[in-house]
Amino acid sequence: MDNETKKKINERYERELNRGERFWPDSIYKDLIVSLGIFVVLILLATFIGVAPEPKADPADTSYLPRPEWYFLFLFKFLALYGQIPVIGKIEWLATVLVPGVGVGLLTLLPLLDKSPYRHYSRRIFALTAMGTLILDIVLLTVMASLPSAPNAEELAASTTLQAIGGLWIPAAILTILVAFYIFKRDIFHQSTRRSLPIYLTVIGGLAMVVMTVVVSARSSSYPKPEEAEVATTLVDQITAGQDLYSVQCVECHGDDGSVAIIEGVEGLEGEEITPINSTDVLYTITDSAMYEIIAYGRPNAGMPPSGKAYNAEGLTRSEIDHIITFMRYAWDDRFEAPPMKPLFPALAEGEVPSYDVHIAPIVKRYCISCHRPGKDNNDYLMTTYEEILTTGENKDKNVIARDPDGYLIQVIQGTPIMDPADPTQELIGVMPPKGHLKPDALEAFILWIMNGMPETAEDAAELFMSPTTATPAP
Amino acid sequence: MWKKVFDWLDERLGLNDLYTTLLDRPEPKGNWWNTLGSASLFLFVLQGATGIFLTVYYTPSPDHAYDSIQYIMEGVAFGWLIRGIHHWGASLMVIVVFIHMLRVFVTASYKYPRELTWLIGIGLLLTTIGMGFTGYLLPWNQRAYWATTVGTQIAGSVPFVGEFILKALRGGPDLSALTLQRFFSAHIWMIPAALVGLIGVHLFLIMKHGESHFPTKED
Numbered sequence: 001m002d003n004e005t006k007k008k009i010n011e012r013y014e015r016e017l018n019r020g021e022r023f024w025p026d027s028i029y030k031d032l033i034v035s036l037g038i039f040v041v042l043i044l045l046a047t048f049i050g051v052a053p054e055p056k057a058d059p060a061d062t063s064y065l066p067r068p069e070w071y072f073l074f075l076f077k078f079l080a081l082y083g084q085i086p087v088i089g090k091i092e093w094l095a096t097v098l099v100p101g102v103g104v105g106l107l108t109l110l111p112l113l114d115k116s117p118y119r120h121y122s123r124r125i126f127a128l129t130a131m132g133t134l135i136l137d138i139v140l141l142t143v144m145a146s147l148p149s150a151p152n153a154e155e156l157a158a159s160t161t162l163q164a165i166g167g168l169w170i171p172a173a174i175l176t177i178l179v180a181f182y183i184f185k186r187d188i189f190h191q192s193t194r195r196s197l198p199i200y201l202t203v204i205g206g207l208a209m210v211v212m213t214v215v216v217s218a219r220s221s222s223y224p225k226p227e228e229a230e231v232a233t234t235l236v237d238q239i240t241a242g243q244d245l246y247s248v249q250c251v252e253c254h255g256d257d258g259s260v261a262i263i264e265g266v267e268g269l270e271g272e273e274i275t276p277i278n279s280t281d282v283l284y285t286i287t288d289s290a291m292y293e294i295i296a297y298g299r300p301n302a303g304m305p306p307s308g309k310a311y312n313a314e315g316l317t318r319s320e321i322d323h324i325i326t327f328m329r330y331a332w333d334d335r336f337e338a339p340p341m342k343p344l345f346p347a348l349a350e351g352e353v354p355s356y357d358v359h360i361a362p363i364v365k366r367y368c369i370s371c372h373r374p375g376k377d378n379n380d381y382l383m384t385t386y387e388e389i390l391t392t393g394e395n396k397d398k399n400v401i402a403r404d405p406d407g408y409l410i411q412v413i414q415g416t417p418i419m420d421p422a423d424p425t426q427e428l429i430g431v432m433p434p435k436g437h438l439k440p441d442a443l444e445a446f447i448l449w450i451m452n453g454m455p456e457t458a459e460d461a462a463e464l465f466m467s468p469t470t471a472t473p474a475p
Numbered sequence: 476m477w478k479k480v481f482d483w484l485d486e487r488l489g490l491n492d493l494y495t496t497l498l499d500r501p502e503p504k505g506n507w508w509n510t511l512g513s514a515s516l517f518l519f520v521l522q523g524a525t526g527i528f529l530t531v532y533y534t535p536s537p538d539h540a541y542d543s544i545q546y547i548m549e550g551v552a553f554g555w556l557i558r559g560i561h562h563w564g565a566s567l568m569v570i571v572v573f574i575h576m577l578r579v580f581v582t583a584s585y586k587y588p589r590e591l592t593w594l595i596g597i598g599l600l601l602t603t604i605g606m607g608f609t610g611y612l613l614p615w616n617q618r619a620y621w622a623t624t625v626g627t628q629i630a631g632s633v634p635f636v637g638e639f640i641l642k643a644l645r646g647g648p649d650l651s652a653l654t655l656q657r658f659f660s661a662h663i664w665m666i667p668a669a670l671v672g673l674i675g676v677h678l679f680l681i682m683k684h685g686e687s688h689f690p691t692k693e694d
Contacts, residue, residue, distance in 0.1 A: 006588075018501075021502055034510040041567070054616035059649075069607055118694060135577065233549060
């Protein structure tokens with residue numbers, strides 16, 4: 001840039017200053033308003049949306065799908081789409097190093113590369129169309145990356161192709177043509193009569209990119225949403241989560257109060273002598289981290305199986321094991337004082353009919369699932385979902401019968417064993433749960449549920465509500 | 476009385492000179508898009524202030540990081556607010572800095588005599604992203620752990636020196652207590668120190684050359 005141009009630019013700026021304003025107070029009040037606005041927005045976000053809870057890091061859980069912070073999502077998507085390209089898609093560093101490196105390099109050196117002294121947009125068509133395409137692509141790739149993933153291979157292939165067209169090939173084509181124009185036919189950007197061509201090209205290409213993204217989004221709206229795991233954040237929730245896990249994972253051998261010293265009724269471990277885990281000996285001498293190791297990695301010599309993810313993809317996560325330890329401390333360790341706990345299920349009002357979702361599921365989880373889940377000795381009667389409770393097992397026609405007090409399940413939980421019809425001296429099904437019994441309120445809820453036709457959701461149950469005072473509502 | 480105090484301070488600090496050089500500067504007619512730079516600075520100060528509060532309870536070790544943040548959220552008075560502002564402020568800062576960069580690009584304010592301001596600005600954009608990357612690991616939750624595993628893996632794909640970069644970032648072949656410790660150190664000392672220095676130069680250059688005017692057909 002010669003001194004003549006520099007002088008012109010400086011004189012031009014002087015003129016702008018003369019018809020301008022003072023920094024204080026003319027400009028700074030705008031800055032203050034914007035900063036204050038940002039501060040208010042942040043307080044609102046922190047108060048009303050907060051920070052989504054996440055489970056603790058678990059290096060053993062390799063099934064976790066990694067997702068970067070949202071402003072890296074476009075790079076993440078770019079890498080995923082790039083990896084689909086044959087041959088060069090396999091050379092990873094082209095996409096991870098070269099492309100971002102060239103991008104950042106061009107951006108950094110921009111003032112040295114762009115020597116033109118002109119600042120008005122009409123004389124910067126190349127810079128603005130190229131940058132506009134890139135920014136649009138960054139936005140659209142971010143949108144694509146935040147969509148749920150396709151449920152099957154066919155849909156995945158179709159979706160990936162559409163994404164690659166919209167997020168990779170169209171922008172690449174626009175940029176190539178723009179650069180080719182710039183190198184071979186630069187006039188096209190300078191002559192005001194013809195400069196509309198690159199603009200039309202960019203706008204039409206941009207619209208095509210947006211359309212592709214809309215199509216991909218529309219297709220993905222029918223995909224199953226990824227399940228959001230609930231994270232226990234308060235102490236009460238953690239203890240409850242721990243007790244639920246204990247009731248499924250540990251209760252068979254250790255008993256519901258941790259007092260078992262000789263294991264009974266467990267295949268392979270019958271008669272094994274163990275230390276009661278609710279004893280002061282155990283609780284005072286084993287620290288939380290040692291307890292974590294025992295639960296995660298097991299005690300092979302004592303028959304305790306490993307429960308962590310390191311040995312078993314279905315195993316407990318880091319957070320889940322922590323919750324079990326929290327539950328053990330607050331339940332049995334006399335140095336810990338438990339906070340007031342929530343009841344297992346909301347108490348029933350008079351005339352209210354319990355539902356599976358609200359009342360029965362927590363009871364089943366606490367008392368039954370430990371044995372009535374796949375891989376246990378349970379006559380194939382599984383109880384992990386509503387469907388399973390009604391339809392599985394060797395005696396599936398007789399287990400749970402709506403409004404029938406002679407169903408098997410309703411009898412055994414009340415302490416009446418079922419005798420084998422072929423040989424009335426033999427027990428077909430013993431009382432349930434085999435050790436201990438349901439708490440009276442849980443038993444009552446269970447009986448009420450079966451006698452009212454086993455409603456699944458709270459809405460179904462509400463329709464069955466029997467008002468104790470007014471018999472019929474006013475017409 | 477106030478006059479006396481002011482005069483005494485002015486004699487020693489040169490308050491009137493400061494006023495004329497810092498505040499009473501001539502500027503071209505303002506534009507709302509020009510507030511994004513000061514908004515970035517405001518967010519940086521806010522992140523610094525909330526970050527300092529967070530270090531009071533935060534413990535950078537795999538055993539305690541998660542629980543210490545749990546405690547900030549549940550046990551400390553207004554801890555949820557401080558962490559909430561820090562969490563959302565990080566995202567907002569990236570957005571604001573990025574849009575600020577776009578504004579400078581669109582109005583071509585990076586041209587003579589402000590080339591160096593742009594160069595420093597790119598440094599600020601990259602360090603801001605570095606703050607986001609290092610801060611993301613600190614809660615030591617699943618999302619943080621696995622995002623950093625993949626992020627450092629990508630840094631490790633650089634030809635020839637990738638292995639070294641990967642080990643330098645992680646402090647070993649895998650994510651460990653060392654990784655958390657060095658990300659924490661980078662997040663609260665190294666990168667902020669670089670940021671403060673760059674911001675100083677950036678501001679000096681803005682004062683020196685003045686804010687650029689909005690381009691018209693003449694430019």
